[in-house]
Amino acid sequence: MTAVKQRVEDSDIDPNFKYELANILGEKALLHCFQCGTCTSSCPVADDVDIKPHQVIGMTLLGLKGKLLQSKTIWLCAACLECAENCPRGVRSFYLQSVLKNLAARANNLPEGIREEGEIILTTGLAIPISSGILKRREKLGLPDLTPPAAETFQKIAEVTGLASLLSKKGGKEK
Amino acid sequence: MMDYALFLGCIIPYRLPQMEAAARKTLQKFDVNLHEMQGAGCCSDPAATPALDYKAALAVAANNICIAEEMELNILNLCNGCFHSLKLSNETLKNKPRLKEQINEILAHVGKEFKGTINIRHLLEVMYKDIGLERIKDKIKTPFNDLKVSVHYGCHVLRPSNVLNVDDPLRPESLDRLVKVTGAESIKYMQKMNCCNYCVRVVDKDISLKLSAGKMKQVKQAQADCIVLLCPGCFMQFDLSQKEIIRLLEEEMFSIPVLSYSQLLGLAMDIPAKELGFQFHRVKLKKLFEKPALFA
Known part of the structure; x- marks a missing residue:
């Protein structure tokens, strides 16, 4: 049973949702989707999600904001950009889904893996920790010493964009 | 310069x-x-x-x-x-x-x-468009003779093509031609253009590895000697996680070495394997190559 086939109540619908998203995206292509399913057929994870990429667009157009923002499957994405590349209507589904994720994260729907990744990037400036073993490998390969990034710069960006408080909530709770 | x-x-x-x-x-x-x-x-x-x-x-x-x-x-x-x-x-x-x-x-x-x-x-653009195949060919000391390569571009050098503008997103040929110039063969294989699914890992590791297994199976069936790629994310997936991926195929264990393009080119330019860092690969590639002297 897919999510779009479930009964929809009037109260589930936010008719302005699609305009809100088109506005954030800065383009109206989203409104031109004719549900051909090219995005879904080119998506590597389509078999593993219960709301398929074209259904995400369909539900957006219907205004099913709450259902989408609480969905776990909008987060399962290979970021391969096939959907954005192949759409005959110029709907860049990947970017639409990114904006949905931005909103979902603020609605307390944020997978722990993504939160952790975001936290390490925006507190240290690097996506992975520096290990002494790798630094030894660098030395053996004759590679130059690296200056690690200024962590404060990344922390400041997180603070100004309101991400800092979001990222510090482990499992949705304040640490 | x-x-x-x-x-x-x-x-x-x-x-x-x-x-x-x-x-x-x-x-x-x-x-x-x-x-x-x-x-x-x-x-x-x-x-x-x-x-x-x-x-x-x-x-x-x-x-x-x-x-x-x-x-x-x-x-x-x-x-x-x-x-x-x-x-x-x-x-x-x-x-x-x-x-x-x-x-x-x-x-x-x-x-x-x-x-x-x-x-x-x-790097792909600089090698292919700026330096060019001719100049690369001139620097090759010992071309490969009989090396079958599965070329893997990786999504983020190709798409979205209207912005990145590096190569044809459906039938790219830059990396294939760069591989061919080393004397190696770029073989045809199913799922060549498929994603490595490394980015899925942070959300669901099992699904990520399962999807990579599909591609790995095709690489094996095409009898590739190695995978040549550009992206460290794809490298992590195919080298560091290769054992886990192959286990999912429920077939007899095998191994396929993974090289970055610069490493393949380096070998063709007679740069010693140690300087190219092959000792740090999880999947060892010593035996597969025609250049034993470089691995001494």
């Missing part, structure tokens, strides 16, 4: 320094001058930061671009992910003045300003 600000990102310098060593060693032979970017950090990651907040992602990317703008140099990326993040952000901010203004307001807090004065390049 070509001069570039070298953007390393995170995975290459801090997890797979062999990719960096091979790129530096080979680029040097083509008079490409690399300048270090002091204070550069994560590119913003094509998957994580944009999923959290697109403006934060643009600011993180732009902060790095500003460093190269101050150096008055174009950026050279070795990593597909970094190339994607930086080029997409650079082009977006160049073309959307209102967004640029908003991002510059964020950057003002860290004492930076995005101006839009430089371009973002990937």
Whole structure:
């Protein structure tokens, strides 16, 4: 049973949702989707999600904001950009889904893996920790010493964009 | 002489320094001058930061671009992910003045300003378009004779093609031709253009490995001797996780070495394997190659 086939109540619908998203995206292509399913057929994870990429667009157009923002499957994405590349209507589904994720994260729907990744990037400036073993490998390969990034710069960006408080909530709770 | 600000990102310098060593060693032979970017950090990651907040992602990317703008140099990326993040952000901010203004307001807090004065390049473009096959051919000392290569481009050097503009997103040929110039054969195989699914890992590791297994099976069926790729994310998936992936196929255990393009080229240029960092690969490749002397 897919999510779009479930009964929809009037109260589930936010008719302005699609305009809100088109506005954030800065383009109206989203409104031109004719549900051909090219995005879904080119998506590597389509078999593993219960709301398929074209259904995400369909539900957006219907205004099913709450259902989408609480969905776990909008987060399962290979970021391969096939959907954005192949759409005959110029709907860049990947970017639409990114904006949905931005909103979902603020609605307390944020997978722990993504939160952790975001936290390490925006507190240290690097996506992975520096290990002494790798630094030894660098030395053996004759590679130059690296200056690690200024962590404060990344922390400041997180603070100004309101991400800092979001990222510090482990499992949705304040640490 | 070509001069570039070298953007390393995170995975290459801090997890797979062999990719960096091979790129530096080979680029040097083509008079490409690399300048270090002091204070550069994560590119913003094509998957994580944009999923959290697109403006934060643009600011993180732009902060790095500003460093190269101050150096008055174009950026050279070795990593597909970094190339994607930086080029997409650079082009977006160049073309959307209102967004640029908003991002510059964020950057003002860290004492930076995005101006839009430089371009973002990937190693693949520089090798294929700037240096060119002819010059590469001239530097090859011992071409491969009988080496079957599964070429894997990686998503973030190709898509979205209207912005990245590196090669045809459906039938690219730059990396295939760069492989052929070393004497190796770029074989046809099913799922060649499929994603490695590394980015799925942070959300669901099982699904990520299962999807990679499908591709690995095709590489095996096509009887490839090795995989040649560009992106450290794909490298992590196919080299570091190869055992886990193959276990999912429920077949007899096998192994297929993984090389970055610079490593393959380095071997063809007779650079010793140790200098190219093959000792740090999880899947060992000593036996498969025709150049035992380089592995001594």
